[in-house]
Amino acid sequence: MKEEIRQTTTIAVASGKGGTGKTTVAVNLALTFSRAGKKTLLLDCDVEAPNAHIFLGTEGMESSRVTVRVPVVDESKCDGCGACGKACRFSAIVSLGGKALTFPSLCHACGGCVIACPNKAISEGEREIGAAFRGMFHGVDFAYGKLRIGEAMSPPLIRVVKKFKSDAELAIVDSPPGTSCPVVQSVRGSDYVALVTEPTPFGLHDLKLAVEMIREIGIPFGCIVNRAEAGDRLAHDFCLENDIPVIGAIPDDRRAAEAYSRGIPLIDALPDFKLLFEELGGKLIETAEACARKEVRR
Template structure:
């Protein structure tokens, strides 16, 4: 089973929910797909990590074979190639590694070389397997690295994916092939606004979902009213609680200290299994 934990904005407690759910299951694979700013590992006791570079192919133009016909640039919808009067310029950061430019080159002047965009890090801790990605600074495209993290999905286990915040392509890539999505929000105007966008995005993907309200009690009831209007299931309320906040500030997942929440997450996992 694959459950993605998502949110329309950062700071709602998405990673907190993903980590505590994984620890509650005791035998989960936790995949942090927020590769631009992964932080699931900061809430876990990480030992030795297995580090793997993530490479993507980018075009290399042979000037001795290239006739500057421009077919490669015409093909590339991302404008990663520019054919000038004397040479072809390759903007590697804009390349999506489709390989199409090499296929359409009539002279066979384009080959490919690998370029590192980041790395994945894997470790086992507290009975769960954790894999997270780290995108190199300045890299604009995260999708290949998210795919690399997701290649660690174990179909025989519960897989919990911590998605990037927002509603961009990185969220859609993470949600793809998931069995269920848990949306984490907060009861504030910003939380509601971004939750609406996230729900519209996941609706378009077609994956079933429910909502957890974190820091319940700090705002109003408009999120609950919205969920009632849309017919979206409210899965859990995590209160705005000093004890939970203190544990978080010390880097301690609250299910390790508050057994009632471990039981609540186990019940939630069982409920999602029955739904699927």
């Protein structure tokens, strides 16, 4: 997978807090890059609540079922030895009352139990966890995943969305919010991460967590301050103190909120935002491409 991504410069848009403007930034950047003549791929990896398609459209998208492997026990061969349960870290299979019992919703599809079973009583079946969609909108090659309602296992679906083959020069990954497995799965393999934050105490608190996570993964990153109020230094000061580049700021503007609420990309609704994203995108792409060439290593 790494090799496939290497040919494309990949920028992940992430945040600690939800609702900071990841999708707004990701969609507007993708459209800006595409209009500047770059072959652009947008991957909405927020599979629990995908919404980039609201701005881009869904018409004519190709869909595919996404499944994960789950253990299927042949009870005639199972002697209840418990080797499967010992191999499973997630309690997805356990030997009780003389036979193996499976809990598919807990299974991480590692296949360990199949190998561990001395009686070859376990084979692998499929469990549907969601669907992936792919289409072309306004010159942007666009894909997103949609997790089945009630499903907790999002990383395998995110992996499918990220594996869509493309000849794009540039890929934008719209990550889910937070710092847990789905986020790690989304940003991993990117050349650069743009952390979108807002200058509020909540925003700052969750930004700190996101920074810790990205540093742990070891990807170069910078911040975009959204809904920035003139004079509100909360996010800027934190970045300054912690040696984090601020890639840009997006002003708090009622017109932006109105365009967003109607599902219109900011760059189409507001000429000043078009300029803003061209500048932001220019800076971002320069930094990300430099990182992709490994000129910058943090």
